[in-house]
Amino acid sequence: MPGPILYSDFNCPYCYATHERLERLGLHDRVRWRGVQHSPELPRPMRAAAGPFAAELAREVESIRLRAPEVPIELPTGKPNTGPAIELAAAAGGEAAGGLVLGLYRRFWRDGEDLSDPDVLAAALAA
Numbered sequence: 001m002p003g004p005i006l007y008s009d010f011n012c013p014y015c016y017a018t019h020e021r022l023e024r025l026g027l028h029d030r031v032r033w034r035g036v037q038h039s040p041e042l043p044r045p046m047r048a049a050a051g052p053f054a055a056e057l058a059r060e061v062e063s064i065r066l067r068a069p070e071v072p073i074e075l076p077t078g079k080p081n082t083g084p085a086i087e088l089a090a091a092a093g094g095e096a097a098g099g100l101v102l103g104l105y106r107r108f109w110r111d112g113e114d115l116s117d118p119d120v121l122a123a124a125l126a127a
Contacts, residue, residue: 006031009038010086010115011079013060016105017068023102024070033101035086039079044116046080053078076112085115088125103127 006022008015022028049057061075085104092100103124107113113120 003030003032005034007034007036009036010082010104010108011042012038013064013073013109016073016109017064017071019102019105020071021068028102029098031098033089033097035082035090037082037086040081040083042079042081042116044081044084046078046114046116049078073109074112076108080108080115080117082115084118084121085124088121092125100124 006018008018010016019028022031048054057079058075061073064071064073089097089101089104104115104121107120107124108115115121
């Protein structure tokens with residue numbers, strides 16, 4: 001599918017908000033997704049954020065709430081290592097990848113699920 005390429009990481013709330021806005025505008029299927037991993041050092045399984053990292057995460061979520069109030073977002077307990085989720089979405093490819101990508105974003109930013117957990121990824125693939 002020709003069209004713009006959107007590079008994004010599942011643990012980025014701004015990327016999540018962009019995907020939600022594209023979906024609401026009916027443009028999500030016109031954009032090709034490519035995964036990037038901002039923080040490959042994040043542990044598997046996801047750990048609870050603490051200290052400055054927790055404060056940064058809270059600021060990011062609050063920023064989305066202020067800038068994109070139409071986007072539902074919850075403060076997750078931490079940030080997952082997104083390598084496994086990126087690999088899964090990349091392997092899905094084509095049109096199937098678009099729904100999977102949005103579903104993975106929602107599992108993390110709405111439901112707080114750990115995207116490095118194989119069971120979470122299997123459930124996302126089956127949805």
